[in-house]
Amino acid sequence: MKTIAISVQKGGCGKTTTSANLAAAIAAQGKRVLLIDNDPQSSLTLYSNLEREKTITEVYRGTASIQDIVQDWHGIDVAPADILLSQVEIEIAGRKDRRDILRHALADLGETYDFCIIDTAPGLGLLSVNAIMASDHVIIPMEPNPADIWGLELFMSTLNQIKKAKPNLTYRILLTSYNDRLKLHQSAKEAAERHGLNLYPVTIARNVKTAEAWGAHEPLLTYDPKNKNNITYKTIAEMEIAQ
Ligand SMILES: Nc1ncnc2c1ncn2[C@@H]1O[C@H](COP(=O)(O)OP(=O)(O)OP(=O)(O)O)[C@@H](O)[C@H]1O
Ligand SMILES: [Mg+2]
Secondary structure, X not given: OEEEEEOOOOOOOOHHHHHHHHHXXXXXXXOXXXXXXXXXXXXXXXXOOOOOOOOHHHHHHOOOOHHHHOEEEOOEEEEOOOOOHHHHHHXXXXXXXXXXXXXXXXXXXXXXXXXXXXXXXOOXXXXXXXXXXXXXXXXXXXXXXXXXXXXXXHHHXXXXXXXXXXXXXXXXXXXXXXXXXXXXXXXXXXXXXXXXXXXXXXXXXXXXXXXXXXXXXXXXXXXXXXXXXXXXXXXXXXXXXXX
C-alpha cells in the first residue's frame, strides 16, 4: 500500500478537496483506496456526508481498528473523524509511540488496499506528524501567492526533520486555485521553481463546480465529469500509481 498525506501548515488551501478528489481519481483507475479524515474539523467527513459514530479517534485510542470504522463513499473506504479527535493530541502526547500510532494502525491492514490518502488538519501538530510518519509521500497543496511560498519554509524544515527518521519520504507541491492568466500566479510559480521546490507539472484551477461538488457530497468526477480539474486529478493519480 502506498500512503500519501495531504498536508501543509496553512488553512483553506485545498487539502480536503484534493484528498477527496485524488482518492476518487485513484479509485477510478481500479485501485482499492482508503481515505482517512485525520482532522478534528472533520471537513472530509462532512464532504462525504458520513456517520460519525465510529471514527479515527477510536483508532488513536486503540478501541477500534481502521476496518471497524470505514464506510463506503463512491467505492472508496473512508475513515471518518469527529471533534473528539482534538483531545487525542493531548492524550497521546506523553506516549513513547506518539508519532507512530497511525503508522501502526495502517500496518495492521496488510494488503487490503493499494492506496491510502490522509487528509490532515492545517498546522503541524502531533496528528499531522502521525499522518506524515505513516506516509510514503506528502502532497503539499499551495495557493500560488508569493507570501504562501515563503510560508512554506517552516513546513519544509519540519518535513526535513521527519525525513531524518524516514529517509525515503518524498514530497511534491500542488498549486491549487491556479489562474494562468494572472501574472501574480505565474510569477509565484516561477519563484517556486527557482527556489528548487518540487512542483507537480499540473495545477488545480479555481472553479465553482469544484466547490459545489463538496456541497453535493460527490467527487468532482461524478458531479461534473467534464470539469478540467478532473484531468489534473487523473494526471496526479497516474503519476502516483506509476511511482
Ligand atoms: N479548486 C477549487 N475551486 C473552487 N473552490 C475550491 C477549490 N478548492 C477548494 N475550494 C473551496 O475552498 C474552501 C477550502 O478548501 P478545502 O476545505 O479543501 O481547504 P483545506 O486546506 O482542507 O482547509 P482546512 O485547512 O480548513 O482543512 C472550500 O470551501 C472548498 O470548497
Ligand atoms: Mg481540510
